[in-house]
Amino acid sequence: MNHNFLIDFPVLNTNRLRLRQPKSTDSSGVFTLRSDTQYSIWTGIPRYINIEEAVQYIARIHDDMRCGTCIFWTICKNSQNRFIGSICLWNICWEEKQAEIGYDLLPDYRGNGFMLEAVQSVMAYAFSTLGFSRIVADNVHPDNHSSVALLVRADFLPLQKPGSYERVLSSS
Numbered sequence: 001m002n003h004n005f006l007i008d009f010p011v012l013n014t015n016r017l018r019l020r021q022p023k024s025t026d027s028s029g030v031f032t033l034r035s036d037t038q039y040s041i042w043t044g045i046p047r048y049i050n051i052e053e054a055v056q057y058i059a060r061i062h063d064d065m066r067c068g069t070c071i072f073w074t075i076c077k078n079s080q081n082r083f084i085g086s087i088c089l090w091n092i093c094w095e096e097k098q099a100e101i102g103y104d105l106l107p108d109y110r111g112n113g114f115m116l117e118a119v120q121s122v123m124a125y126a127f128s129t130l131g132f133s134r135i136v137a138d139n140v141h142p143d144n145h146s147s148v149a150l151l152v153r154a155d156f157l158p159l160q161k162p163g164s165y166e167r168v169l170s171s172s
Helices: 024-034 037-043 051-067 114-129 145-153
Strands: 017-020 070-077 085-093 098-105 134-137 165-168
Touching: 017 114, 024 037, 024 051, 024 085, 051 070, 070 114, 085 114, 098 114, 114 145
Parallel strands: 098 134
Antiparallel strands: 017 070, 070 085, 085 098, 134 165
């Protein structure tokens, strides 16, 4: 099964958020996140040095969405259309009905429950609409206590591999 998520993009809405397709205008927010030293430590992603890296990243995301290997949402508050973070399903395996989840949020928006709201919306979409049975969060830095707590609140369970969590579709 091949999905081109650039053609048929799933916009998701929650009480406070709109999860929309990434745009080139999001590059400033992406750069702000990915040039942060702590972000680099937690994710293992090298720090961005210039905004062109963010522009190229968004172009790569569009290529991956065109191929159906990821779905990447820009997170915005309902009252604004400005990037405050992102969330994605990537490493999608259509045959096994599973994917990996990734997420990030600008520091000014952390601690307000926005990411839990976004994760719950994406999980509902993954399980109900896409028919996935398993979502994995991998390589979660052990010192990123907020991320670990978020996964626990979103009903992910730890796996044997350190820093790895999963949520399996409940059969009930």
